[in-house]
Amino acid sequence: MRFGLLILTVFIHIFSQEGVKYQYDENGHILFLEVVETSLSHEVLLENAADLMALQKENTGKQSHFEKKITFKLYRKRLGQSPHGEVSCSLELEVRENRYRYIIKEFKFQPLSRDRYGRYTQKKEEPVGVEEYLQKPNKVWAGHKKTILEKITRVVEDVKLRMNANPTEENHEVTIKIDEEW
Amino acid sequence: MKNRYLLSFMAFFLCISPLFSQDEEDSSPVTISGSIDAYFRANLGAPNKVNPAAPGTSFANRPGFALGMANLVIAKEGEKAGFVADLVFGPRGEDAVFGSPLNILLNDVQGGSAQIVNQLYAYWNASDVVTFTLGNFNTFLGYEVISPASNFNYSTSYMFSYGPFSHTGLKADFALSDDVSAMLAIMNPTDMTEFNLAGSYTFGAQLGFKGVYLNFLYGDQDGTLDDDFALGTEDTSAGNTFQADLTAGWDLSETLYLGVNATYNTTGAGEFFDGTSIQDADGDGAGFYGVAGYLQLATSDVFAIGTRIEYFSVFNNGLGVIGLDTDGDGNVIDVTLTGQYKVGDLTIIPEFRLDSASEDTFPDNDSPQTPSTTSLSSFVLAAVYSF
Numbered sequence: 001m002r003f004g005l006l007i008l009t010v011f012i013h014i015f016s017q018e019g020v021k022y023q024y025d026e027n028g029h030i031l032f033l034e035v036v037e038t039s040l041s042h043e044v045l046l047e048n049a050a051d052l053m054a055l056q057k058e059n060t061g062k063q064s065h066f067e068k069k070i071t072f073k074l075y076r077k078r079l080g081q082s083p084h085g086e087v088s089c090s091l092e093l094e095v096r097e098n099r100y101r102y103i104i105k106e107f108k109f110q111p112l113s114r115d116r117y118g119r120y121t122q123k124k125e126e127p128v129g130v131e132e133y134l135q136k137p138n139k140v141w142a143g144h145k146k147t148i149l150e151k152i153t154r155v156v157e158d159v160k161l162r163m164n165a166n167p168t169e170e171n172h173e174v175t176i177k178i179d180e181e182w
Numbered sequence: 183m184k185n186r187y188l189l190s191f192m193a194f195f196l197c198i199s200p201l202f203s204q205d206e207e208d209s210s211p212v213t214i215s216g217s218i219d220a221y222f223r224a225n226l227g228a229p230n231k232v233n234p235a236a237p238g239t240s241f242a243n244r245p246g247f248a249l250g251m252a253n254l255v256i257a258k259e260g261e262k263a264g265f266v267a268d269l270v271f272g273p274r275g276e277d278a279v280f281g282s283p284l285n286i287l288l289n290d291v292q293g294g295s296a297q298i299v300n301q302l303y304a305y306w307n308a309s310d311v312v313t314f315t316l317g318n319f320n321t322f323l324g325y326e327v328i329s330p331a332s333n334f335n336y337s338t339s340y341m342f343s344y345g346p347f348s349h350t351g352l353k354a355d356f357a358l359s360d361d362v363s364a365m366l367a368i369m370n371p372t373d374m375t376e377f378n379l380a381g382s383y384t385f386g387a388q389l390g391f392k393g394v395y396l397n398f399l400y401g402d403q404d405g406t407l408d409d410d411f412a413l414g415t416e417d418t419s420a421g422n423t424f425q426a427d428l429t430a431g432w433d434l435s436e437t438l439y440l441g442v443n444a445t446y447n448t449t450g451a452g453e454f455f456d457g458t459s460i461q462d463a464d465g466d467g468a469g470f471y472g473v474a475g476y477l478q479l480a481t482s483d484v485f486a487i488g489t490r491i492e493y494f495s496v497f498n499n500g501l502g503v504i505g506l507d508t509d510g511d512g513n514v515i516d517v518t519l520t521g522q523y524k525v526g527d528l529t530i531i532p533e534f535r536l537d538s539a540s541e542d543t544f545p546d547n548d549s550p551q552t553p554s555t556t557s558l559s560s561f562v563l564a565a566v567y568s569f
Binding site: 117 | 210213266319321
């Protein structure tokens with residue numbers, strides 16, 4: 001009985017979570033956007049955002065808009081895995097009092113090819129928007145579509161985890177005293 | 183003296199290494215890729231039997247239906263470090279690693295697996311700017327490469343065939359900006375890939391700017407004579423080899439591409455043992471030079487046509503691969519017209535080639551055993567599958 005309740009609880013937890021889904025802007029470009037409410041102050045959120053975006057404190061100043069480029073590789077799965085191309089996109093964070101929002105957009109695909117040393121490097125051609133491939137995906141791109149969503153899901157999870165960190169709680173370390181009377 | 187240079191070079195690499203931070207390794211997968219190729223080749227108006235006429239260039243020069251190679255590249259491209267194990271099986275692979283197996287000289291055992299190693303190296307991306315590579319890697323000189331999947335023409339140029347194929351050593355690549363790169367290397371003698379038998383080292387350098395690469399190679403390829411070892415009156419040693427090489431490529435439009443390669447290679451007269459002591463040999467250096475243009479037009483997503491026009495000249499008996507005059511000079515022009523038709527990952531390559539030399543170089547049907555004509559026409563149909 002108790003075991004059944006545990007399984008039920010896990011299922012409810014999993015299905016109640018809103019997963020990351022493909023969203024598109026008015027021009028048909030992929031866009032992941034979410035406003036996240038939090039109890040953390042503007043100042044703490046600024047620090048977390050700067051930390052997440054790997055910016056030095058002196059560079060952040062009072063800015064509340066952060067931006068960085070994310071890249072990851074897509075692999076063909078044939079005999080083994082071989083690199084197919086590199087996806088790049090931009091991650092933007094905007095911070096306000098008790099809330100922030102992330103925007104992930106501008107998804108570009110740059111094909112990779114093997115160079116003379118057997119390493120995969122970018123082909124000379126210009127990167128193109130992944131939307132072109134995802135509209136009517138072939139077998140390879142059907143797999144890539146899932147992979148891109150999985151990667152972005154992990155990015156979003158990381159953003160939420162690190163933006164919700166409260167340094168004051170973390171710094172409050174529990175001290176242990178060796179007591180003679182134990 | 184040479185060892186002092188070598189140690190200084192190594193010290194340079196080691197001194198700058200700690201300047202770069204160390205981070206955790208990422209989780210990029212081990213990847214497997216490669217290609218296989220096979221072809222049919224026929225001379226037009228020249229023998230196609232044993233000892234067939236063929237241009238004196240590497241690969242794609244066997245008569246009838248023939249095999250290229252199976253190429254298997256196992257790699258891990260981590261953010262901070264990685265490796266490449268590039269293995270070759272088949273006639274093209276044997277020709278590519280012609281210096282192997284060397285190991286049998288030391289352990290006196292035939293066979294082994296050294297002859298399937300085309301490249302074997304590990305690298306460390308010490309920073310965004312610097313990458314160190316240690317091991318056996320294909321050459322940085324020249325326009326064409328060993329893998330048929332990366333060349334447009336299936337047959338190869340003279341400059342590719344007589345330049346280096348591979349090096350074993352330590353190199354540092356510098357990505358100075360998006361457009362500017364540099365490379366410094368210290369290596370075994372060219373194509374001495376398993377270990378260094380000669381005791382001499384070769385230096386390499388490369389400067390890159392917007393897809394134009396200027397390459398240099400300098401070093402003694404066969405070591406020097408040493409009177410601590412028993413010497414005979416026929417013992418000689420060539421001098422230092424110097425090669426300067428330029429490769430470049432430009433997209434002239436969305437469908438038109440132009441590539442260029444020029445090279446100059448010379449080896450000093452060296453030294454000889456006269457029965458009592460080692461003497462410097464008199465005379466000029468010997469070698470070759472050449473220039474080639476590559477023009478390619480993509481007529482659709484699946485078909486492209488291209489040509490290679492190469493002029494190649496040998497001086498002072500620098501190579502015996504074409505007919506030479508009494509001064510030891512000769513030259514050859516090769517014009518190659520190639521089509522590429524892609525069916526998924528398969529590329530079908532029909533190719534016509536004309537080689538025209540300054541001296542008699544090729545046999546013909548009337549005289550199949552001896553070089554009796556200056557030109558040779560041939561046809562190749564190749565299939566290259568990449569995975």
